[in-house]
Amino acid sequence: MFTGTYTAMITPFRGGAIDEPALARLIQRQIKAGVDGLVPVGTTGESATVDYAEHIRLIALSVKFAAGKTKIIAGTGANSTKEAIYLTQEAEQAGADASLQVAPYYNKPTQEGLFQHFRAVARATRLPLILYSIPSRCGIEIGVDTVRRLAAACPNIVSIKEAGGSVDRVSQLRAALGPKFSILSGDDSLTLPFMAVGAQGVISVAANVVPREVVALVRAFASGDVVRAQKWHAKLYPVFKDLFMETNPIPVKAALAMLGLIAEEYRLPLVPMAAANRARLAQTLKACGVLKRV
Secondary structure, X not given: OXXXXXXXXXXXXXXXXXXXXXXXXXXXXXXXXXXXXXXXOOOOOOHHHOOHHHHHHHHHHHHHHHOOOOEEEEEOOOOOHHHHHHHHHHHHHHOOOEEEEEOOXXXXXXXXXXXXXXXXXXXXXXXXXXXXXXHHHHOOOOOHHHHHHHHHHOOXXXXXXXXXXXXXXHHHHHHHHOOOOEEEEOOHXXXXXXXXXXXXXXXXXXXXXXXXXXXXXXXXXHOOOHHHHHHHHHHHHHHHHHOOOOOOXXXXXXXXXXXXXXXXXXXXXXXXOOHHHHHHHHHHHHHOOOOOOO
């Protein structure tokens, strides 16, 4: 079962190419912080603007740099079933521990189309699959009954990353799927509320910046220390919100650059943060003790 804190990794670039030394440093930082796993080449990893070779290379590098010390959940979803199968099989060959499968975007399949898409991917691999429902980006939601059907039909569909923003939906998923199916928050600011109604962790953007703190929040709640979890949530909430004041991963890459961990480089159509938003993010990071005051 997938529980705990999984970091939705950014992809560091330098001079237009993958910055492999920076990626290695980021992964070692995550391992030292105690995260339960890493998710390379998802939305936060700018999967939309890397080519096939880079996509597969990023998964292989993540496996190599993690060296078995934490799980690698490869982002291999696509809005083409054939492409999703190809990337997932490549991830399996590269040594990934699991695959994150986003709902097909733009072409907006029906619920039956979603069922057949994910079932086809599941049948093409031995990897455990984590579904990813994010209607704000995909234009569709993976319905609760569709998730239930997939869990029943495909033994290797074992979890869902839920980024629909609804505590009610997490309650519905938990009731429909039982205790063995893992539910992971896809929104940092909703991790605590989601866990209160049955989620078991988070795939976190903020953990790129504050991995130890996100781990502490999740572990506190999981161990029954609700008050401590609430304190972590309150402290980190401004960071959670400001990391989404512009399109992800623009703010999180800006924050990591402020910390001196990466070169701040994006691929078009993503561009650097507006100056006013950058100043606000820096102030929030300083106020939360993440960035040193100067």
